[in-house]
Amino acid sequence: xxxxxxxxxxxxxxxxxLIETRGMVQLSTGDMLRxxxxxxxxxxxxxxxxxxxxxxxxxxIVSGLIDEALAKTPCATGIIFDGYPRTLAQAESLDALLTAxxxxxxxxxxxxxxxxxxxxxxxxxxxCARCGAGYHDRNKRPRVEGVCDxxxxxxxRRRPDDxxxxxxxxxxxxxxxxxxxxxxxxxRGLVARVDGMAPIEEVEREIAALLPA
Ligand code: AMP
Numbered sequence: 001x002x003x004x005x006x007x008x009x010x011x012x013x014x015x016x017x018l019i020e021t022r023g024m025v026q027l028s029t030g031d032m033l034r035x036x037x038x039x040x041x042x043x044x045x046x047x048x049x050x051x052x053x054x055x056x057x058x059x060x061i062v063s064g065l066i067d068e069a070l071a072k073t074p075c076a077t078g079i080i081f082d083g084y085p086r087t088l089a090q091a092e093s094l095d096a097l098l099t100a101x102x103x104x105x106x107x108x109x110x111x112x113x114x115x116x117x118x119x120x121x122x123x124x125x126x127x128c129a130r131c132g133a134g135y136h137d138r139n140k141r142p143r144v145e146g147v148c149d150x151x152x153x154x155x156x157r158r159r160p161d162d163x164x165x166x167x168x169x170x171x172x173x174x175x176x177x178x179x180x181x182x183x184x185x186x187x188r189g190l191v192a193r194v195d196g197m198a199p200i201e202e203v204e205r206e207i208a209a210l211l212p213a
Contacts, residue, residue, distance in 0.1 A: 005111030
């Protein structure tokens with residue numbers, strides 16, 4: 001399945017739930033690119049400045065990452081594409097890659113959200129530097145200030161591209177380049193729209209009801 005929606009729509013959060021409840025794997029090109037930047041690989045070096053500006057990394061790079069990840073994923077394991085595809089060219093590459101790896105798409109779930117609320121969601125978010133648990137300045141602070149609820153770590157981090165200016169660029173990129181993918185999948189009867197502004201548990205229930213048993 002593909003989780004589609006602007007930055008901050010809750011794709012990562014919902015992917016995490018699906019991993020826990022259904023044993024699916026999440027293929028997030030954003031996570032792969034951040035890992036490449038951290039490791040200083042050639043892909044990371046090329047992507048770094050582009051990501052900091054909130055623009056899109058070239059299609060060939062992200063489709064290459066997805067190809068490698070598909071080759072490593074057991075065929076019986078369901079996949080959540082998170083943050084990919086983001087352009088029409090990537091959607092075409094994904095079709096070819098799925099065929100090559102003997103897979104097919106069951107669903108495209110669009111998380112529909114209000115853009116102004118997203119800016120608040122994104123600029124307030126941070127995560128545990130050790131276990132990755134997600135928090136928010138206003139909506140979800142750790143139970144004990146400065147200590148991760150899950151693992152007890154006292155170190156937290158923020159994504160360098162979670163500033164208001166970059167978020168606005170990322171949203172403009174979404175509107176211009178990613179939203180046009182939807183009609184393609186709509187024509188194939190794959191798209192379901194879920195209200196991404198609803199509470200996390202409700203979004204989770206709606207998504208579960210849309211997936212094959
Ligand atoms: P994300 O974690 O999905 O919000 O992605 C963070 C950043 O990584 C984006 O703002 C882009 O710069 C880059 N990126 C992630 N996925 C893609 C993709 N499929 N195509 C192009 N750029 C991407």
